[in-house]
Amino acid sequence: MKPIRGMGGSHPIYLSPYELLYPPEMAITTSGSSICHRLTKSLSINRKLFILILILLALFYIPAYHQLAQSPAHDEELEGWPRNGTREVRFFIQPDNVTTILSPSICEGRQPFLLVVVCSAVQNMAARRAIRQTWASSLYTMRESNRSNEVLEDLPKETFVVFLLGDPDNSTLQSSIEDESRRYGDIVQEGFVDSYNNLTVKSVMLLKWVAQRCSTALYVMKTDDDTLVNIQSLQLFLHSHQASLTKPRAKKIPLLVGNLICGARPILDSTHKWYMPRYIYAGRTYPNYLSGSGYVMSQAVVQALYEASQKVSLIPLEDVYITGQCAVYAGIRPVGHPGFSLGKRPMSTCALGGPQVITTHRLNPRELQEAWELSRMSTVNCNKTLPSATPAAAAESYLRGAMFGRRQRHLFNSRRSSLGCF
Numbered sequence: 001m002k003p004i005r006g007m008g009g010s011h012p013i014y015l016s017p018y019e020l021l022y023p024p025e026m027a028i029t030t031s032g033s034s035i036c037h038r039l040t041k042s043l044s045i046n047r048k049l050f051i052l053i054l055i056l057l058a059l060f061y062i063p064a065y066h067q068l069a070q071s072p073a074h075d076e077e078l079e080g081w082p083r084n085g086t087r088e089v090r091f092f093i094q095p096d097n098v099t100t101i102l103s104p105s106i107c108e109g110r111q112p113f114l115l116v117v118v119c120s121a122v123q124n125m126a127a128r129r130a131i132r133q134t135w136a137s138s139l140y141t142m143r144e145s146n147r148s149n150e151v152l153e154d155l156p157k158e159t160f161v162v163f164l165l166g167d168p169d170n171s172t173l174q175s176s177i178e179d180e181s182r183r184y185g186d187i188v189q190e191g192f193v194d195s196y197n198n199l200t201v202k203s204v205m206l207l208k209w210v211a212q213r214c215s216t217a218l219y220v221m222k223t224d225d226d227t228l229v230n231i232q233s234l235q236l237f238l239h240s241h242q243a244s245l246t247k248p249r250a251k252k253i254p255l256l257v258g259n260l261i262c263g264a265r266p267i268l269d270s271t272h273k274w275y276m277p278r279y280i281y282a283g284r285t286y287p288n289y290l291s292g293s294g295y296v297m298s299q300a301v302v303q304a305l306y307e308a309s310q311k312v313s314l315i316p317l318e319d320v321y322i323t324g325q326c327a328v329y330a331g332i333r334p335v336g337h338p339g340f341s342l343g344k345r346p347m348s349t350c351a352l353g354g355p356q357v358i359t360t361h362r363l364n365p366r367e368l369q370e371a372w373e374l375s376r377m378s379t380v381n382c383n384k385t386l387p388s389a390t391p392a393a394a395a396e397s398y399l400r401g402a403m404f405g406r407r408q409r410h411l412f413n414s415r416r417s418s419l420g421c422f
Contacts, residue, residue, distance in 0.1 A: 076270035080197030107214035134372035166194025258295030260336030289324030353378025
């Protein structure tokens, strides 16, 4: 023991050598109390830090949690798509039964190079008339000439345009459709209710009709009756694709090409035209898909997509369903081509008739006529705008795989998609 003087200096206090190791203020407390004090102080600091971290995490995750935790039962029900209704394709298209009401015989005994199927509403007679008088007019002229045993060398051969309609459930309209079919021989009518809510059913019916009635066509294009199609540019592209398949060791790439849209998100606003409730589609983004305004498939792709549709439940957006979901199921990758347009191109000669242009969308019958006249006035000078974007060059880029790496951003539902195409 070693003595030290107390506060008054008169009485010595004896401390052990171990007690001398503690600071003076701790020497008057027990060792247990000192340790508890230090632990309490340390835990107090850590607890504050832990609470702060929890608060930050809560602020970060609560919005995402509320978005993900919303039950599908809270979604507004989409008209025509009941929450508990069936979305099995077989129920609507009856693949084992003949559902065709009217059908031309264009594929009987021949192998069309290109078949263009225009999805049209029953009442859109003016739109069909405008198409027959504009971009499809040369095909009808050739058909009439062939009936007279005349040969027109400068016109495209073995390319046909047909219009796909549903059942109007109206005897007067049906009578008009039958008259139209007798006059032009280009009406395909299938037995389903022709309405906006049945657009996806209509597109699957297209696949069914081609698979059953026109499986000899090498290429099939799906388009709408408000679209201008440059048949010559499209044929040049397809001829390049077909020629590439004959090359030694050529890759047999399934052709599914159009205007590629990537990273588009479902619209959850029930007042929007393209509203997609979660009880129908729960994903955060759609698979990459092609705009329904115009896309082209090889015959093998038509068959594969039709088979895939028997396994994939229907959704309201037909282009997302056919070229997105069904394509993913079938293992087919849609690719972009600069000649296919999502919207309306400028009303100018080169914008509409340049060699790289294949489609122009959102045209009424009057605008379709005007755009057709402008496109016919295009000259070789239009090549200067996009010298490397000719149909043949685009085909070569596609076949080399360059189109797979093309990073495009497209407007979708009045906003840009969040991801570039890969």
